Amino acid sequence: MNVFATLKTVFFGSKFLSSPVPIDGTPRRDLVSALNGLMPLCRTIPGVRLALDIREGQVVLALNWTPRTDGNASTGSYHYIVSDEEGVREMADSQVLFTENGKDNLPGSMDGPRKHPTVSTEKTEKDSAHLKKGVQKKAEPTSPEDTGKKAKSHTLMQEVTAFLTSRYRFRFNVLTEETEVASVENNIPDTHLRYTKVDERWMNSLSLEAIETGIDCWDRDIQRFVRSRRISEYHPFTAYFEQLPEWDGTDRVSALARRVSDDPVWVNGFHRWMLGLSAQWMQLNPDNNRANSVAPLLVSSRQGLGKSTFCRLLMPDTLKSYYTESYDLSSPAFAEAKLAAYGLINLDEFDKLGASKMPLLKNLMQASALNIRKAYKHSASSLPRIASFIGTSNREDLLVDRTGSRRFLCVSLKHAIDCTTSVEHKQLYAQLKTELLSGERSWFNKEEEQTIQQHNALFYKHVPEEEVFRLCFRFATEEDNPQEVLSLSATQLFERMKAAHPSIMRGMTAYSLSRILPQLGERVHTTKGNVYRVVEC
Incomplete structure (x- = not known):
């Protein structure tokens, strides 16, 4: 490889000589491109140092290195001079200077007379010095001091990681997009630890504990670990179903439905709806474009029968925070976002929803794939739907659109719902999981929808x-x-x-x-x- 020929082609072959000098003294863009082209060349030469000296009317480029054949030989200094008058020329051998004590020498003394006067503007001199310094800095090998800093930083992160993982367990909640933490306790398996969100107080506590144990770290060192991809992802609903025991064979779904009513349409419809709810929680076949598009409606003009309490009873203890009765249809974007953030949405007092809101609600109930842009992100993301709907009403004449009534499974309460007997959630959902994995259908077919429409005749609002x-x-x-x-x-x-x-x-x-x-x-x-x-x- 002819180093000098390559050097001429990369640097002096650029067009910066033919273009006018910027009047503000800033480097030309093609000059910077030429310097970028030199970097691959410099990486192939041992001990290379490159200096660029720009003066009015000429440019001097010096390339110094240690020859490969003899590591003890003096470092050679080869120079090229570029000027408007003479173009590109290589200095004569008599002008080649050799470094003394490892220091570079540019052609001619920096303090001595020159063919061309020095630059008259202070800014040009500063730009030249800055450019020269930047090129030299990139070409210099890593110093022992830099190597020591890297080793110290690596050791520090190892200490921080070891400290945090020995005392705590971390997980990244994909629904809330927040890191959660739990203290490690003796004789308690990780599956039974109580997690909480890592807020500012938790972050400060972790930093203080690390410092108190002798780790010389900053808050940012703790944050770097806690907010990194080293924290494993956690989906609350799929994790819940993965930890369920084997189903014991007892039908708890139908028994739970009969707490509300013995009507066969209600009992069978509630079972089908619970299968749809569980399929979405399990993220079972998320690409089949089928959503749990039916909502049970518990109807009674009498207060205190336990309608809302029954809705809350459906949530296991570990998933109660993913239940909500707050659902504002006046903001479609926020309403859609809740479908990916909650497991069960209670349309409390459904009869108070205006007829103008029904088209939006039905669209949301049928949505299987969501395209949501979160407040702090620039683009929308495709998120799976988690939420199913349930509702309550204090009026029986609550359905206006008869053609869309198949989306609501109405049941009239004749007595108070048994909300005092505990629900065996693990066996309840183990049954639903077993049925789904055995191929049971999680959606309503046409015959079932027609049955629901006929059943809902008593709940139509007569205009x-x-x-x-x-x-x-x-x-x-x-x-x-x-x-x-x-x-x-x-x-x-x-x-x-x-x-x-x-x-x-x-x-x-x-x-x-x-x-x-x-x-x-x-x-x-x-x-x-x-x-x-x-x-x-």
């Missing part, structure tokens, strides 16, 4: 348009005489209803009626538009 319609008409059946069956549009129905009951129909419109009719009966599409087959009462 005035519907009441007047039923006073005037009923939907035709196959048994009706074809001559009595009328095919009328929504507007025609509205006009006949208004003629029959003008005072009751005051304030109603054909549009409001048209939104109710598809929920009451079948709409038939004809060449003349959509009509409804009805019989006058």
